[in-house]
Amino acid sequence: MADAAENDVPAAKALLSGHGDRWRLHVPPLFFFEVGNILACGRMRPEPDVARQALAQFFKLGLVTVPLGHAPAARAFDLSRELAVSFYDASTLALAESLGCDFVTADARFARKAAGTGHVRLLADRIT
Numbered sequence: 182m183a184d185a186a187e188n189d190v191p192a193a194k195a196l197l198s199g200h201g202d203r204w205r206l207h208v209p210p211l212f213f214f215e216v217g218n219i220l221a222c223g224r225m226r227p228e229p230d231v232a233r234q235a236l237a238q239f240f241k242l243g244l245v246t247v248p249l250g251h252a253p254a255a256r257a258f259d260l261s262r263e264l265a266v267s268f269y270d271a272s273t274l275a276l277a278e279s280l281g282c283d284f285v286t287a288d289a290r291f292a293r294k295a296a297g298t299g300h301v302r303l304l305a306d307r308i309t
Contacts, residue, residue, distance in 0.1 A: 207245045209276055211269065253279040264294045274300060 216239055220232040227235065249257070253275040260271035270291055277284035277300045286292055287304040295301045 205245050206242070207247050207276065207280055207282065209249055209273055210246050212244070212246075212273075213240070215269075247276060247280070249276055250279075260295070260298075266291060266294060274298060277301075 217236060220227065220236055226232070249272050254272065256278065257268055257272035257275035260266070260274055261268045264271065270288075274284045274295055278298065282300070283302045284295075284300050285302050285304050289303060289305075292301050292303045
């Protein structure tokens with residue numbers, strides 16, 4: 182049985198294909214730690230050489246790292262409580278709100294919870 186994350190690979194590639202030309206991808210600094218953790222400890226642990234190569238490619242994407250300031254952190258705290266989600270997930274959404282852009286996620290459960298914010302798009306939806 183395929184992992185649900187595999188279903189999002191084509192949508193993720195489509196999003197990345199427009200990166201730089203049509204939009205910029207902003208991430209909090211912890212995003213890199215999350216990717217590394219997934220490669221090292223996730224359910225679908227690739228072979229070490231494959232994981233190292235994926236990590237190297239990830240760092241070459243040119244993602245814009247944006248630190249979380251006080252106001253977005255306070256908003257993340259409120260979102261975490263209101264939506265019953267982790268502070269980490271809420272901080273990524275608060276960052277998107279502070280930048281006036283969308284938070285694109287593959288997590289359908291989170292997208293449903295945060296739909297009322299107007300800043301969440303599901304990765305599986307067409308990105309244009």
